[in-house]
Amino acid sequence: MKDIQLKQHSVMVIGEGKLADSIAACLQEKHALSRCTSAVNLPLSIAEELIIIITADHLEQKVDWINGIQERIHRDALLAINLEAISLQALQEKVSYPEQLLGLNWVYPADTTFFLEIIRNKSTREGADLLVHRLAKQFWNKDPYVVHAGFSIRARMFAAMVREAFYLVEHQYADIQSVDRACRNDAGFYLPFAGNFRYMDLMGPYAYGVVMKELNPELSQERQLPNFFQQLLAKGALGMAHDEGFYSYGDGEAARWKTLFAKFSKEIQEIIQRYPFTREDLTEKS
Template identity: 45%
Template sequence: MKSKMTPSEINICLVGDGKDLSGIALCLGNSGHKVSLIANEIPKTALSKDLEAHAMVNIEPDWTALQTASIIIVNTSENIELKKDFLNKIAQNATKDTLIAINMESYPLENFQEGFSNPERLIGLNWVYPAHQTFFLELIITDITNTEAVEELMILAREQWGKDPYLLKNGKGIRSRLLAAMARESFYLIDKGYVDPIDIDRACRNDPGYYLPFAGNFRYMDLMGTFIYGLVMKDLNPELSQKKSPSMLMDSKLNAGKTGLESGEGFYSYSENEVETFEKDFLKFNKKIKALMEKYPFEDQNDKQQNTP
């Protein structure tokens, strides 16, 4: 991939499985890339019609498309053997100069670079759903990563994909760790009988739901006064959950096959109409939130240094 290339000259292969693929493909296609989508399964979502009709996205099972790709993006469920299987197939078809980016929420990048034919060209790349309507993009590298390729990808993500990416250099992601910490405390409070899921949702929606899109965590602490948080954490931290095993509530839901919208029940129950309406409303809300965030851009003088490989 050369930095002077236009989006239409940068062919991207997107391979994997799961719900996230639709949003990622739309993000790349909307940016002007020719996208070859190779998937085990693409679940039906509110984005399916847009994906199938998109002129820049070609859904195909032919792995030889990887041979002409400038970038190969892998996005799968969080299963290390599945991810390695995809990487093995890619290694058999891709050229040695192709940049390969794989999502990795809970595994260090070194797990995938080890034994890979061109580890310096393999990076971590985490997205969130719906990828075509969010600023989020998490890039992960190690000390053996080809930094020139990463610099070009950062520019591409900002200027063409509409992203506000950040770069992590220790081989591990942070978004999933932050969410896992909050989820663990939430489940702990529920398992202890202090609250119900709806109480947790109200607390999250009606407090951080208002300030996180504007300021993030640390700017909000600056706004409110950092000393307040220092006092609270001093007293509260010793009481927070340190549990290492899954929640009793989560175990009971999974064992009963209550996997969320797809099954009609998770922590809440949904009618068939509610399943369809809930996702469509989420996409509408998401689009409006992004438009609001664009009015208050998130910029910092430290960004350039932080996001340079």
């Protein structure tokens, strides 16, 4: 594969919303950046060598956008698109040049957080994931990882946690505030320091094995969304932007939460940087 020197060349971010905006903010000082809010208003020819796409998690929309973009770019370009429930293979089977595709998952605010998930499979162009990994570490201030299986591991772990939380609330074992407090005040303290496996090493894996052996058969295996959540969506309670979600928000409250979250994100970034993930970085810091 052509070794694209993307630091000297340009990147295009396609998508709308706060995640796409924060990705553009993350990259704007590192690359010559182009910005489009959708695949509808694209230029006839796209010279950028990395195109980052953010869409809703709908297969048809992703395929339509990719096919429209691939008509406008050169064959050496890379397309990096967010993937949650959809696999990379499902997209590759429906587009003209499957080797151009990578999955690339971010978390908001992308200009502050260290998260970046790079997804590839056997059909992805050789070296594409390594190139994006190098860019992420050198220029985007990310701590990236590569998934070779062609799907998002972040999405699966999050979905498993939310499914159990939904089960507990639906069956009245806990209310929403109790679930949030359990997450914030337990995992919220150790996850910025260590992932789950390192934390189990720290505490002793044996105890977790005993608990999981007994508890795993009792965990939720639901395949449908719970009734309370479907009702919430049906009445338009779509989160802070609509003044109601799992909680209700008064006038100006959503804006205050947004400001607080931005402040918290910068502060937690500084803390995480003081306690790096790898042994080599830890040695340098200590």
